[in-house]
Amino acid sequence: MDENAIRKYVRERYAGIARQGTSCCGPEASCGCGGESASNSRNNGYSSEEIGAVPPGADLGLGCGNPVALASLREGEVVLDLGSGAGFDCFLAASAVGPEGKVIGVDMTPDMIEKARGNAEKGGYGNVEFRLGEIENLPVADHSVDAVLSNCVINLSPDKEKVFSEAYRILKPGGRVMISDIVLTRDLPEAIAGSLAAYAGCVAGAIRKEEYLRLMEEAGFRDVRVVRESRHDTAEAEAAGCIMSVTTSGVKPSSARSSECCAPKSGNVSPCCGGGSTSKGVIRNEDSFVDGQVETAAGPVPRVHSRITVRDLLGRWKVRWGIGRDS
Numbered sequence: 135m136d137e138n139a140i141r142k143y144v145r146e147r148y149a150g151i152a153r154q155g156t157s158c159c160g161p162e163a164s165c166g167c168g169g170e171s172a173s174n175s176r177n178n179g180y181s182s183e184e185i186g187a188v189p190p191g192a193d194l195g196l197g198c199g200n201p202v203a204l205a206s207l208r209e210g211e212v213v214l215d216l217g218s219g220a221g222f223d224c225f226l227a228a229s230a231v232g233p234e235g236k237v238i239g240v241d242m243t244p245d246m247i248e249k250a251r252g253n254a255e256k257g258g259y260g261n262v263e264f265r266l267g268e269i270e271n272l273p274v275a276d277h278s279v280d281a282v283l284s285n286c287v288i289n290l291s292p293d294k295e296k297v298f299s300e301a302y303r304i305l306k307p308g309g310r311v312m313i314s315d316i317v318l319t320r321d322l323p324e325a326i327a328g329s330l331a332a333y334a335g336c337v338a339g340a341i342r343k344e345e346y347l348r349l350m351e352e353a354g355f356r357d358v359r360v361v362r363e364s365r366h367d368t369a370e371a372e373a374a375g376c377i378m379s380v381t382t383s384g385v386k387p388s389s390a391r392s393s394e395c396c397a398p399k400s401g402n403v404s405p406c407c408g409g410g411s412t413s414k415g416v417i418r419n420e421d422s423f424v425d426g427q428v429e430t431a432a433g434p435v436p437r438v439h440s441r442i443t444v445r446d447l448l449g450r451w452k453v454r455w456g457i458g459r460d461s
Contacts, residue, residue, distance in 0.1 A: 199314025217287025
């Protein structure tokens, strides 16, 4: 299936859900479809207290697990929700991280963002922000998030490899992911695998569990494992027995930032090495030398064997050659 056609169809389907306020708008299936939203959420592991703690309309019953409950969120942390919908998981996470923390929800559907922002206003959530964007190209800075959550969304992406890569990029070293999603236990019938309606229903876009875990590891995550798995019912009768719900976790290594910055690179230097992009061969006053190397790998420099900034080195050259002296 064409990626642009998939995105367009999924966006339109979930725009309709946002406007109608239900997980099943019309005869076609959607993620979590199969009954009243609160009932779906209870089946996915949410307590009645959690469901009742969020503003009305925030729980659309679209999930396939409860990643917030398993993420061990702490006060003061920054949390990102991939595909935040009407804000259900964001609001639960906001309570966990407290007023000193922050929760960012990203969704590609303008109607969902509008609905989520309205719910945040109704609930008085001052530590929650919703941003319009695609999970393959997150509008979030590098190394800025402590935990990434997602609930039955990544299966909808035609480029899952990029999604995991983006999640890894925005996490701080030592940060973690907790993801609930749909995976396959065996190949889908051809008629289902090629159906846009089944794709929007969180079925046709699902991949094998082994491949899912492999993509997480290839993105750089370590200690990747399945935390919980269960059978998942779907409105697509022909897919019965082919899919299951899993919650997976992974960690970005604590050493990730230093290795990303100090590894040899071509082209621009990683922003974490010097507060922004630096063209190769350009040396700034703030750059420094260690054992003959510019720390940012910005270009060739004189060989020295102690730490010295460019500003200091230029000062020594000025003294040596009399630059700047009164005539």
